[in-house]
Amino acid sequence: MSTQVTEQTETETEEQTEEQSPGERRREKKEQLQREREQEKSDLLDEAEETVELKIFRYDPEVPEKEEPRFDSFEVPFFEGMTVLDALIYARDTYDSSLTFRHSCRQAVCGSDALFINGKQRLGCKTQMVDLEWPIRIEPLPHQEVVKDLVVDMEHFYEQMHAVEPYFDPDELPDGEREEQRQTPENREKVKLSTRCIWCGACMSSCNVAAGDNQYLGPAAINKAYRFAMDEREGTDRKEDRLRIIEQEHGVWRCQTQFSCTEVCPKDIPLTEHIQELKREAVKSNLKFW
Amino acid sequence: MHEHDVIVVGAGGAGLRAAIEAHEEGADVALVTKLHPVRSHTGAAEGGINAALHPEDSWDLHAYDTMKGSDYLGDAPAIDAFAQEAPDEVIQLEHWGMPFSREEDGTVSQRPFGGLSHPRTTYAGAETGHHLLHTMYEQVVKRGIEVYDEWYVSQLAVTEEDDPDERTCYGAVAYEIATGEIHGFYARDGVILATGGLGEVFDHTTNAIACTGDGQAMAYRAGAPMEDMEFVQFHPTTLPSTGVLISEGVRGEGGILYNDEEERFMFEHGYANNEGELASRDVVSRAELTQINEGKGIEDEYVHLDMRHLGEERILDRLENILHLAEDFEGVDGLDEPMPVKPGQHYQMGGIEVDEYGQTCIDGLYAVGECACYSLHGSNRLGGNALPELMVFGSRAGRHVAGAVGEEPEIPTGPGAKSENGSIDAPVNLGGVADPDPVATDGGELATPQDVLEATVEAERERVETLLERDGINHADVREKVQKTMTENVNVFREESNLKQALKDIREARELYQEVAVRDPSRTYNTDILHTIETRNVIDCAEAITVGALAREEFRGAHWRMKHQERKDDEWLKHTMYAWNDGKTDLYYKPVILEGEEQTYEPKERSY
Ligand SMILES: Cc1cc2nc3c(=O)[nH]c(=O)nc-3n(C[C@H](O)[C@H](O)[C@H](O)COP(=O)(O)OP(=O)(O)OC[C@H]3O[C@@H](n4cnc5c(N)ncnc54)[C@H](O)[C@@H]3O)c2cc1C
Ligand code: SF4
Ligand code: FES
Secondary structure, three states: OOHHHHHHHHHHHHHHHHHOOHHHHHHHHHHHHHHHHHHHHHHHHHHHOOOEEEEEEEEOOHHHHOOOOEEEEEEEEOOOOOOOOHHHHHHHHOOOOOOOOOOOOOOOOOOEEEEEEEEEEEEEEHHHHOOOOOOOEEEEOOOOEEEEOOOEHHHHHHHHHHHOOOOOOOOOOOOOOOOOOOOOOHHHHHHHHHHHOHHHOHHHHHHHHHOOOOOOOOOOHHHHHHHHHHOOOOOOHHHHHHHHHOOOOHHHHOOOOOOOOHHHHHOOHHHHHHHHHHHHHHHHHHHHOO | EEEEEEEOOOHHHHHHHHHHHHHHOOEEEEEEOOOOOHHHHHHHHHOEOOOOOOOOHHHEEEEEEHHHHHOOOOOOOHHHHHHHHHHHHHHHHOOOOOOOOOOOOOOEEOOOOOOOHHHHHHOOOOHHHHHHHHHHHHHHHHHEEEEEOOOEEEEEEEEOOOOOOEEEEEOOOOOOOOOOOEEEEEEEEEEEEEEOOOOOOOOOOOOOOOOOOOOHHHHHHHHOOEEEOOOEEEEEEEEOOOEOOOOHHHHHOOEEOOOOOOHHHHHHHOOOOHHHHHHHHHHHHHHHHHHHHHHEEEOOOOOEEEOOOOOOOHHHOOOOHHHHHHHHHHHOOOOOEEEEEEEEEEEOOOEEEEEOEEOOOOOOOEEEEEEEEEEOOOOOOOOOOOOHHHHHHHHHHHHOOOOOOOOOOOOOOHHHHOOOOOOOOOOOOOOOOOOOOOOOOOOOOOOHHHHHHHHHHHHHHHHHHHHHHOOOOOHHHHHHHHHHHHHOOOOEEEHHHHHHHHHHHHHHHHHHHOOOOOOOOOOOOOHHHHHHHHHHHHHHHHHHHHHHHHHHHOOOOOOOEOOOHHHHHHHHHHEEEEEEEEEEEEEEEEEEEEOOOOOOOOOOOOOO
8 A cells, every 4th residue: 555655656656757848947946055055054054063153244235235344143053174264155155154264275375364363463264163262253353444334445555565565586697508596595594484474364354553554554565575586596686676665654664563563474574673673773874875 | 350360379488489480481470379379378388388399309210109198099190290399399498598406517307207118208397387388488588479468269260161171261350359349360370279188077076167168169160170089187286175286296206095994095005006095097987987986085075195104294395386286276285184176177189170270170270279189199199299289280370371391291180081870879859959050150152251150150249149148047056057068077087978978967067058048237347148158168068078978988088987997999989070050969989090100000909
């Protein structure tokens, strides 16, 4: 009896499928997928030993209910090794696909996801959830214009980086075929840390001076200048030009050695030290040439 | 409408190099890129750049190593050009200020790397790719080359002749992320695709989230075939929760792999009795997965890579960056505990079919970098050969598009190069589901380049409108479906039944994709739209990889088939080609070119 019932149902379903148009079949699949996803989501939350609350800043100048900045809360399952970026991706892909933030590499090399996490500038991908107090508050970088949600306008940061002529420009190159310029391992070591910058903007956002003086070059740009000024391959003429650039009104002399940039830099670049060293170089060259 | 001589799509290593070269040759160049250039995934490369610089080394040895590494599926004209020009490119990088690691005498250091007969890998600490990317971006700034950053290219403007060999590419359509505006870019001389890898096809990868195979899929749908897509390199030591790469360096220094029962399985289970943990990437990846499948994985998911016995001093001295990676991305202290690792997708050997100047079969359309297949890496890429590839072929394509190359290419492209038809026993239909497919609209047989471009812009506007207006499912659910099936069924182990299952799942994803919609109503920085468009590209790439994997019944390089455990040179010394024409797909083959400039490469056993 029971077998018969099953068979009947099966035939019915088959017939139904035949009558269905491709569109209908797709819709059915779609609904099924949606049901599956809902189930998976609630299962995941149930299964997770712990869940974390994220309080995320929201703003969109174009969407009426987001015109006024607000915080949205999302509950996400916690798993071992989870980073803040993982949690953001989970919240977006599961609850609200309009949640907007930059990200790409997931390994602290692309510099896309500098955020203000629990009151400090950090890379989302490099910040373990266990190292933070919960609930976790995530905001866009302070002192930068917010475009939408966690995305800030980086244009000003890029302009400052470009302002220090951030490209290698040697006085002369070797003549020989396939001949490289020589550089001592010591000199390479000297510029090593300065070359690690990933243009994330965390330092600039943490800097009080930059917040008050929009034209201040900022720690990252000055560090970029340091990277070239200290590179022995460029030659002394170029170094003079470089020192002139960073010595200008909104250059190194603005730095008040508060170390906030050094503290937040995810690549551990000794920014304040580099700025101080350039101040000394500038003084030295002034003594020499004027 | 924007207008330039050359449009370079993508600003990673390959795109930047191409732009600089075309600019040097006098072209008006623009870089159009969905990420700011310095955010490109080239920045993640750690290990190094190969080039035969040393007087005792020579380009033909480098070429030979590359051909051998490719398991004889490389094309000699590409390999020869690559090995000959790599040294110039490395010196060029040095002249542009790249901070290479140095010897005591101030010259650039070179170290040994897997599969190379001479220590010819130059490097800049453990951040070679970062320095290469930034050095070249700096040169772009110096030259004032125009960069449209955070502009997403969603479609190519290509004419619609039946034969792709006769088509012309006049430009591209880009979506300005900040504003949501859609713009046409007219390219007077050509478009160069440099969009990078496709790791997002898999759910576990060392690639960035932005590596979604956009260039491959766009070129494919415009008529340029994909080549050798089944060849995907999996790296054996990636962190389980993020896919972050733990470099070979750890095993090179003596790191040991253990299973759940603390067996040193590479030896104890005989996967590689001589080389153990240092066997090639594919061998170690398969051994790890075998252990995991046999229930000997930890948490059924990963194995352990232990370096504690090396001692704190040595670890801090040589592997400090690994400690940071394990700590930051997995929350594990490598000095105190073993690190969890498992295989992850790493590099795509196959890609858009191009010749040794980066030209596709479509006039005016080029591809360089990881999205392209000149057939340099064949079935397996050697470590340190991708970065010089970006430089050499970026430069060659830049020169060619600017009209500065006289020679005729030796590598044939397009359907004209077909030597043999292919077929597979596919359980479902392949190719497009919608008719007409909104993303396969090209210009039609229209009168002027501008008309072709305008028609494409219009088609893209409609596509975006539709996605914004309708109700439907979230693309992320569809993408996840593809990623899951690819990782489960088209991984380092390939079996007929699994591959067929993957094709079914991909088909289902394709049908579901017809129902996706964008929930974010805003035009301001709408990443929902971008990711939704990317997911379509992920589907097309996944299908091409799986079709190739099902077709190729042999074991060559990175491609391993359960029932076909040997390399079959008599039958399979040929490239797998997969082409799209108006929603229909075509599988065929073209011969491998083994006759090089100095030597004809004789297939030998690939043993080390
Ligand atoms: C972790 C890791 C380590 C590696 N280590 C090494 C190594 O040591 N040595 C080596 O030789 N190789 C290495 N590789 C391989 C090598 O780094 C890559 O193959 C190479 O960098 C790819 O460069 P690319 O320029 O082709 O792409 P990418 O650098 O990925 O750049 C792609 C560009 O395209 C843009 N783009 C993509 N889609 C679009 C679109 N639709 N519209 C507009 N723009 C778009 C992006 O914004 C980006 O600018 C490594 C790879 C990884 C993942
Ligand atoms: S200096 Fe540090 S904090 Fe500042 S942009 Fe560079 S990496 Fe980011
Ligand atoms: S995602 Fe690239 S730095 Fe965090």
